[in-house]
Amino acid sequence: MEKNKSVNEEQFQKLNKGDKNKYVKEWSCECGECGKKWAYLDSVEKEMKRQVTGNALMGLGMCCNPCVTLSTSNANTQLSKQMKELKQCPECKSSNAQCKARYFSK
Numbered sequence: 001m002e003k004n005k006s007v008n009e010e011q012f013q014k015l016n017k018g019d020k021n022k023y024v025k026e027w028s029c030e031c032g033e034c035g036k037k038w039a040y041l042d043s044v045e046k047e048m049k050r051q052v053t054g055n056a057l058m059g060l061g062m063c064c065n066p067c068v069t070l071s072t073s074n075a076n077t078q079l080s081k082q083m084k085e086l087k088q089c090p091e092c093k094s095s096n097a098q099c100k101a102r103y104f105s106k
Contacts, residue, residue, distance in 0.1 A: 006103060011103075024105075027101060
């Protein structure tokens with residue numbers, strides 16, 4: 001396997017599980033309004049989702065403490081905003097974007 005080899009979604013799905021672990025997923029996006037291209041790692045979005053879930057669980061455990069509930073709610077609002085911004089054009093802020101998964105060897 002050559003370094004920085006990339007495969008598309010169809011090629012990736014044909015790989016066995018062991019080979020899939022050798023790739024990192026990147027979302028390559030293009031704005032439908034201004035044509036700007038950008039990319040972000042799938043792991044970034046997954047980590048944000050994990051943090052939202054963790055904050056929600058912490059808020060449940062601390063339901064009697066309004067300060068903790070408020071702070072986790074504020075953190076989740078910020079994380080949700082950041083997740084939305086990943087899929088939004090950094091140039092014109094349009095959400096009219098086409099994103100395709102690409103996989104690169106680690």
